[in-house]
Amino acid sequence: MTHKSILNIALIGTPNTGKSSLFNRLTGLHQKTGNFPGVTVDKKTGVFHLNPKTKAKVTDLPGTYSIYPKSLDERVVLDVLTGYSKELYPDLIVVVLDASNLRRSLFLLTQINDLNIPTVAAVNMTDVAEKAGRMPDVERLSELIGIPIVPVNAAKGKGIEELKAVIVAAVKSTNSEFAKAKDYVNGNTEILQRIKTEFSLKNEYEALIYLRERDVLEVLKGENRQKVQQLIEKYNYIENGECARKEVLDRHKIVSKIIDQTVAVREVKKQKFRADDLLTHRVGGYLIFFLILFIIFQAVFAWATYPMDLIDTGMARLSAGLQGVMSPGPFTELLTEGILPGIGGILIFIPQIAVLFALIALLEESGYMARVMFLTDKVMRRFGMSGRSVVPLFSGLACAVPAVMAARTIENRKQRLITIFVTPFMSCSARLPVYAILIAVAVPVHYVGGFVNLQGLILFGLYILGFLAALISGVVMKKLLKSGERSFFIMELPKYRIPRLRNILLQIIEKVKIFVWSAGKVILAISIVLWVAAAYGPVDDMEKAAAAVTAKYEHKEISAKQFENEMASAKLQASYAGQFGKLIEPVVAPLGFDWKIGIALLASFAAREVFVGTISTIYSIGSEAENSTIKEKLRSEKNAAGEPVYTLAATFSLLIFYVFAMQCMSTLAVVYRETRSLKWPLLQLFYMTGLAYGASFVVYQLLS
Amino acid sequence: MKTIHKSLANLKIGESAIISGFSDDIAALKLLEMGCLPGEEVTLTRVAPSGDPVCITLDGGELAVGKAEAGSVLLHEE
Numbered sequence: 005m006t007h008k009s010i011l012n013i014a015l016i017g018t019p020n021t022g023k024s025s026l027f028n029r030l031t032g033l034h035q036k037t038g039n040f041p042g043v044t045v046d047k048k049t050g051v052f053h054l055n056p057k058t059k060a061k062v063t064d065l066p067g068t069y070s071i072y073p074k075s076l077d078e079r080v081v082l083d084v085l086t087g088y089s090k091e092l093y094p095d096l097i098v099v100v101l102d103a104s105n106l107r108r109s110l111f112l113l114t115q116i117n118d119l120n121i122p123t124v125a126a127v128n129m130t131d132v133a134e135k136a137g138r139m140p141d142v143e144r145l146s147e148l149i150g151i152p153i154v155p156v157n158a159a160k161g162k163g164i165e166e167l168k169a170v171i172v173a174a175v176k177s178t179n180s181e182f183a184k185a186k187d188y189v190n191g192n193t194e195i196l197q198r199i200k201t202e203f204s205l206k207n208e209y210e211a212l213i214y215l216r217e218r219d220v221l222e223v224l225k226g227e228n229r230q231k232v233q234q235l236i237e238k239y240n241y242i243e244n245g246e247c248a249r250k251e252v253l254d255r256h257k258i259v260s261k262i263i264d265q266t267v268a269v270r271e272v273k274k275q276k277f278r279a280d281d282l283l284t285h286r287v288g289g290y291l292i293f294f295l296i297l298f299i300i301f302q303a304v305f306a307w308a309t310y311p312m313d314l315i316d317t318g319m320a321r322l323s324a325g326l327q328g329v330m331s332p333g334p335f336t337e338l339l340t341e342g343i344l345p346g347i348g349g350i351l352i353f354i355p356q357i358a359v360l361f362a363l364i365a366l367l368e369e370s371g372y373m374a375r376v377m378f379l380t381d382k383v384m385r386r387f388g389m390s391g392r393s394v395v396p397l398f399s400g401l402a403c404a405v406p407a408v409m410a411a412r413t414i415e416n417r418k419q420r421l422i423t424i425f426v427t428p429f430m431s432c433s434a435r436l437p438v439y440a441i442l443i444a445v446a447v448p449v450h451y452v453g454g455f456v457n458l459q460g461l462i463l464f465g466l467y468i469l470g471f472l473a474a475l476i477s478g479v480v481m482k483k484l485l486k487s488g489e490r491s492f493f494i495m496e497l498p499k500y501r502i503p504r505l506r507n508i509l510l511q512i513i514e515k516v517k518i519f520v521w522s523a524g525k526v527i528l529a530i531s532i533v534l535w536v537a538a539a540y541g542p543v544d545d546m547e548k549a550a551a552a553v554t555a556k557y558e559h560k561e562i563s564a565k566q567f568e569n570e571m572a573s574a575k576l577q578a579s580y581a582g583q584f585g586k587l588i589e590p591v592v593a594p595l596g597f598d599w600k601i602g603i604a605l606l607a608s609f610a611a612r613e614v615f616v617g618t619i620s621t622i623y624s625i626g627s628e629a630e631n632s633t634i635k636e637k638l639r640s641e642k643n644a645a646g647e648p649v650y651t652l653a654a655t656f657s658l659l660i661f662y663v664f665a666m667q668c669m670s671t672l673a674v675v676y677r678e679t680r681s682l683k684w685p686l687l688q689l690f691y692m693t694g695l696a697y698g699a700s701f702v703v704y705q706l707l708s
Numbered sequence: 709m710k711t712i713h714k715s716l717a718n719l720k721i722g723e724s725a726i727i728s729g730f731s732d733d734i735a736a737l738k739l740l741e742m743g744c745l746p747g748e749e750v751t752l753t754r755v756a757p758s759g760d761p762v763c764i765t766l767d768g769g770e771l772a773v774g775k776a777e778a779g780s781v782l783l784h785e786e
Contacts, residue, residue, distance in 0.1 A: 070741040105769045107743045245733045252740040286757035378772045382758040391761075391772075493761050493774035494738050 010051070011060040012093070013171065014084060016116060017100030018108050019067030020371070020498035022128045025158035026100055027064040028510055035510070047080075048514075054168045063092060069108055071115045072217065072248070075415040079220055085119055086213060088222035096171060099125040101153070103133035104499065106140055106267060110259040111252075113149065114182040118209040124170050125153040126163070132499060137270035145266045150180055159504050183254050185212040188247040195239045202231060215241070216248065279500055284375050293376060300363050301464070304356055304401075311355040312437075319348030338535060346531025349437075349616050350524040353403075356433040357519050358512045360402040364395070365511040369503035374495065381493050387475045388422040388482030390414060390493060396423050397474065400430030401467075403519050404671040407432075408678055418487035422478050424678060425688060428671050429474035431467045431663065434523070434613040438662050439466055441616060445638045446655035470663050473695070523613075523670040530614050534581065534607055541579035549578035595661065595697070596654035596704040598643055608667040615662070653707035657700040665696035716764065716773070716781040719752040725783040726750075732780035739781065743767060750781070 017023040028035075031050025048064040065084060066077040073079040087093040099116055101109040116123055125146075133139045146153035152170040156163030185208035186193040199211040218224055218232045235241075282288050323340045330336040367373045373395060381391030392414045399407035407427050414420040431439070443459050450458040540546075553574045557567055576582050584606070585599035592602045604618040619638070641649045666672070672685040679685075719725060727746050730736035743766055744750070753770065754763040760775035773781075 072737075072741075074738060107767055108769065111741065111743070245737070248737055249733075249740060252737065253745070256740070256743070256745055280754065280763075284754055284756070284763070290757070374772070378756060378761060378763065381772075381774070382756060382760045490734060492735055492738060492777055493772065494735070494742060494777055495772045496742065497763065497770040497772050499770075 009059065011054065011058060011171070012095045013060050013062040014092075014094035014097050015062055015064050015100065016081060016097055016112070017067060018069050018102060018105075018112055018496075020496065021067070021100045021102040021109065022158040023067060023100045024064065025504060025507055026098075026126060026128065026156065027062065028506055029158055029161050029164050030062055033510075033513075035514075054172050058172060060171070062098075063094070069112060070252075071112070071119075071213070073220065075413055076420075077412045079222075082213065082217060082220075083222045085116075085121070086210065086221060086223045088225075094121060097121050097123045098167070098171065099123060100158075101125050101127045103127045103130045103140055103155075104136055104138065105129075106133075106138070106263055107256075107259055108496075110149075110262060111255055114255045114258060117149070117151070118181045118183060118185075118207075120179055120181075120206050120209075123151050124167070125149075125151060126156045126158075126167050127153060128156055128158050130155050130157065132501075138267055139270075140263075140266045141268075145262070148262050148265060181207070181209065182258050183209075183251055185209045187254070188212060188251045189215070190242055190244045190247055192239060192241045195235060195241045198235050198239060199232065202235065203228070280375065280497075283372065284378060289375070289379055293379060296367070296372075300360070301467075303363060304359050305460075305463075308355040308359050312352050315348060315351045315355075319344060319351070334539075337539065338532070341539075342532050342535030343528070346528045349531065349613055350520065350527050352437060352616075353433045353519065353613065354516055356436065357402045357516055360433070361399070361406075361515040362508055362512050364398055364402075365508045366503050368395070369501070369507055371498040371500045374497050377495060378497065385491075387478035388419065388485070389426075389478055390416065390419045390423075390491065391495070393419065393423040396427050397430055397471075400427040400432060400474075402433050402515070403523065404428045404430070404432050404668060405522055405674050406515055406518050408671065408674050411678070416487075416491035417489055418482075418485050419491055421485065421679065421684065422481045424675055425481055425684065426474040426477045428666055428668065428688065428692065429470045429477065429664070431470040432612070432668075434668065435466075435470075435662050437616045438608075438612060439463055439659060441619075441635055441638065442650075442655050442659050442662075444635045445650045446652055446659075466659060466663050469660075473664060477691075522674075523668075526669055527614055530607055531618070534603070534614075534618055537581040537584070538576055538579050538603075541575070541583065545578040545583070546575060549574040594704070595700040596651070596657045596708065598649055600641075601649070601654075601658065605661070605667075608662075608665075609669070612662060612667045651708065653704050656707055657704035660703045661696045661700040663696070664692055664699055666692035714783045714785055715779045716750065716752065716783060717762070717775055717779040719783075721752055721755060724749055724751040725785075727781060728784045729782045730780055731782055732777070735777045735780050739773075739777065742771060743769065744771065744781065750783075 015023055015027055027048065027050065031052050034052065035048055035050040049061055050064075051059060051061050054060050063084070065081045068078040068081050070078075071082050071085065073082050083089075084092050084094070085097075097116055099109075099113050101113065113123075113125060127140065127142055127145070130139065142153055142155050152173065154163055154166045154170055156167055185196055189196055189212065195215065196208045196211045199205065199214050200208055203211075203214065205211050205214070214221065214224065214232060215236070218229060218236075221229075224232060283292060323344050326344070327336065327340050330339070364373075367376070376394050377391030379391075380394055384390055384393050393411070395413075396407045396410040399410050404427055407430070408424050411420050411423045411427070414423055440463070443462055447459050447462055452458050452461060550571065553567075553571050557570065562570075577586075581603050582599065585603040588602045588606065589597075589599040592605060597605065600619075604615045607614045607618040638650050639648075643649050666689045672689060675685045675688060676682060714725070715731070716725075716727075727744065727748050727750055729746055730739065744764075748766055751765045752762060753765050756762065761772050762775060762778050764771050764773060764778070
């Protein structure tokens, strides 16, 4: 197959048009998530057959109302259309139109059309338009605009074959234009000509885009940006906001004409009761919001517990089973004590991440999330964020990596930075196993007032603590950060609709994939390194430790098993991990931690969840019960003086440390990528960890 | 019809008016792109509990708009 026989398709549309549904329909499970080269915006692509002979690769571009971008997400649309990446430049564009809100869709379509890239359109949401009495005449629409347009029902999968047929047939662009670029340059038409020639552009509209978006276009990276600037000075171009507004108005005039000729408005009875009367009610709205929050919490903890327990015991059994079957040796040890617990430590989060992202997807798909933003915007502004920060903060309860990426939709730079900065305070699912184990160790099962589980109450308290830390840090950042940029809150409230199971399932798969491949890799690697560091040490020290134990028990009565444990414990202390742990013990001692916890803390700086893996690695080497659950191991752990290590004070100090500390390499990496500067991840690392150290110190000193 | 400086922020819930222009150039561009056009009828449908943001209905679609942005949308008096 030759290179060009794969058709490169870009899918474009305004938000909430069912564009993702259409993408899912076209590609099914053959989707890949990645990044757009050079810019950090999620890219979803999929390959499908247009007909038995022709394959197509479709890229799902972020939803936007205009090709002039307002947010980072939207920038990528323009970058792709201006050909910053040759590989991604579309052979054909499919614009998804929303029949129930044709005006906004057609406005975007007129802009796309003027770029002279072959374009077809799919009219979605016809059922909603029908109900609202605003069904467009699709054939007439196609005639007026001059491109093939087909009706589809992406949710039900109707019209997909027809769409494929027009894609195969449409290969030419119209070469028509709805608006003339020279009308929007303050009379300075020469500058357009110059830019067009300088960069060998297709038409003047592209030149206008270069001119207007010169500061942000990826295609103008480096000296090209200066070139545009020089041309502006040379040809004395004066920017005027009036021009941009005139273009929008002119396009809307054309759109109005098209709508008048294609949509016969039919009067429909207005619904007496509207869902929003209740869902955004000044009292009821908040009550329902909190009820939904409560259900989410309940679901995440109640539903996810069963598969998590299953994974937990399953991995322990697998380890024990393998140890019985395989011949003893370093490889068996590495596998059963290093690799398997590491994999278990990754798998155990999947149920929770899946459940939480399923619920978030459900809220977004149904249109309710937009109402949450409406309800919370004013409050979030007080904390330096916006209504749009709710999704990243929510997602932060599962995993900060996709959550930080979700902040891209926030248009205001300052609000976006603050959201990114405070999101890791939200207790992610990686903290939960740490919380769960430590709470189980320190807090007895006790029912307050007969029915509220004390353990659950404390767990909830930790989540609240993380959330409060996020809000308070937001206020601090709001005061410290300077920004001349105005913040806007202009957002569409999409119509409510029934969420599609298919879309939610695909969302879950996508988020779990992000977690497994970005965070999981790190966890597994650290688990293996740790096991090696705990099993090996400087040869001299290891031999001395072994000799000391042998000498000590030479003339004493001791069982073989006990001797083995003493030997293992001595060897661990002499190992690289043990020596390093002891080195940092003075630093963590004021918080109530011993050197073993010290190792686990350090390991957690790669990713919090490693705590569980590390602790299990450390204690399965040094403790009596090889495959008992981790909880029992911790409870029976004694220090050199025979006192329990996990006292109430030490355990709570450790819990608090995990609430606040920035201990996730994957998050730091994603913050670096998203902010394109080292300043933010470093600030986050020192601020959060400093706060954690201080808070833990206070807690330990108060409780002990 | 004479134009006075009455804005979207002055409307009561359920009231409608015709948009005449904008007093904030930057917000105007985004509002225009979203279909909030001079000459269009706009209805204030609801207000968030704190009075900010507000919800407006335009040509079949619903927008949530911050109070400051709503204040920049000027209206014709009927």
